[in-house]
Amino acid sequence: MATTIRLARAGRKKSPAYRVVVADSRKARDGRFIEIIGFYQPVQDPPAMRVDKQRALDWLSKGARPSETVRSIFRKLGILKSFHEMRKPAAKTSA
Numbered sequence: 001m002a003t004t005i006r007l008a009r010a011g012r013k014k015s016p017a018y019r020v021v022v023a024d025s026r027k028a029r030d031g032r033f034i035e036i037i038g039f040y041q042p043v044q045d046p047p048a049m050r051v052d053k054q055r056a057l058d059w060l061s062k063g064a065r066p067s068e069t070v071r072s073i074f075r076k077l078g079i080l081k082s083f084h085e086m087r088k089p090a091a092k093t094s095a
Contacts, residue, residue: 002026005059006067007040008033017041020051020070022059035059040073049073057083 002025009030011017020038027033037059038051056074060066060083066074074080 003034003059003062003064004067005037005056005064005070007069011041015043017043020056020073022064025065049077051077051079053077053079053082057086061086 003022004025005020005022006029007018008021008023009016010019018040019036020040021033022035022037023031023033035055037055038049041048051073056079060079071080074083
């Protein structure tokens with residue numbers, strides 16, 4: 001199963017709010033999902049973003065692909081940097 005981390009729309013008309021969800025890539029945008037790991041509210045000034053960092057890193061390490069918007073949210077929150085450092089092999093020191 002190909003999983004993606006993407007946004008699912010919530011909120012009312014002309015006042016969007018989004019959930020950051022892990023879902024099967026074949027499901028609809030607001031369809032079934034596996035887990036909610038955060039939210040994003042772009043209407044607030046500044047936009048409100050909250051993501052459970054440990055769950056996001058866990059899903060990324062399992063191979064879940066973030067959408068472009070979620071990737072930019074992760075970049076702003078420092079999750080992608082943590083994931084990159086986690087994957088990078090330890091630097092070798094030469095004597």
